[in-house]
Amino acid sequence: MTILSFCLAQALLKFPEIEVIGQARQSTELIQLLQKSPCDVVVSDLAMPGGQYGDGMPLLGYIGRQFPTVRIVVLTILENPSLLKRLREVGVTAVINKSDDLSHIGLAIVHVMRGQEYIGPSVRLALDSMGLSASGQQRDVMLSKRELEVVRLFVSGMTTTEIAAQLKRSIKTISTQKNTAVRKLGIERDSELFQYSQSNGLLNLSAYVGDGNLDDAIPVNT
Numbered sequence: 001m002t003i004l005s006f007c008l009a010q011a012l013l014k015f016p017e018i019e020v021i022g023q024a025r026q027s028t029e030l031i032q033l034l035q036k037s038p039c040d041v042v043v044s045d046l047a048m049p050g051g052q053y054g055d056g057m058p059l060l061g062y063i064g065r066q067f068p069t070v071r072i073v074v075l076t077i078l079e080n081p082s083l084l085k086r087l088r089e090v091g092v093t094a095v096i097n098k099s100d101d102l103s104h105i106g107l108a109i110v111h112v113m114r115g116q117e118y119i120g121p122s123v124r125l126a127l128d129s130m131g132l133s134a135s136g137q138q139r140d141v142m143l144s145k146r147e148l149e150v151v152r153l154f155v156s157g158m159t160t161t162e163i164a165a166q167l168k169r170s171i172k173t174i175s176t177q178k179n180t181a182v183r184k185l186g187i188e189r190d191s192e193l194f195q196y197s198q199s200n201g202l203l204n205l206s207a208y209v210g211d212g213n214l215d216d217a218i219p220v221n222t
Contacts, residue, residue, distance in 0.1 A: 027051030
């Protein structure tokens with residue numbers, strides 16, 4: 001049996017095995033429903049303002065602690081890898097982008113009932129484009145030695161202009177190589193690039209630079 005946090009019952013008509021037992025407009029109603037009507041799955045918008053239990057991570061965490069057997073399907077417009085990691089940490093194993101066809105909600109419910117995760121197509125596409133797994137974790141990433149070289153110099157404190165001058169490449173080329181590396185790593189801010197580089201030893205890659213074979217690819221693990 002399933003509780004919906006808003007009017008999505010019509011999307012589940014194609015799934016006769018799913019019984020909708022309630023709908024909630026905010027967190028107070030949702031928790032009251034869970035307390036008096038035990039269910040197997042909750043489908044909730046990540047943003048559901050109102051109610052004494054809040055929304056987002058606080059609400060999902062509360063549901064996970066107080067109703068540990070309930071599976072959670074989350075609807076969101078966000079596809080940030082760090083968000084997906086946090087969702088998994090509070091027990092969410094199904095994430096659907098609100099732009100996806102509503103039939104994916106039913107599919108997600110069926111999957112989580114079988115103990116399987118479900119990632120909607122839009123979220124999956126976003127993760128694939130960043131080289132991330134369904135959990136939001138970085139897969140093994142293949143950075144070219146040119147990209148590694150640029151990243152190493154950048155996190156050492158050099159500007160794009162200084163790197164271009166040292167490597168005798170154009171500023172545009174250096175910028176492109178840095179942006180390509182950042183995209184492969186699924187990183188959004190320079191501060192994250194510094195943290196990533198430190199944790200993955202990219203601050204000590206001088207041995208890779210200047211060996212005359214810059215087109216090879218180096219796997220970077222996380």
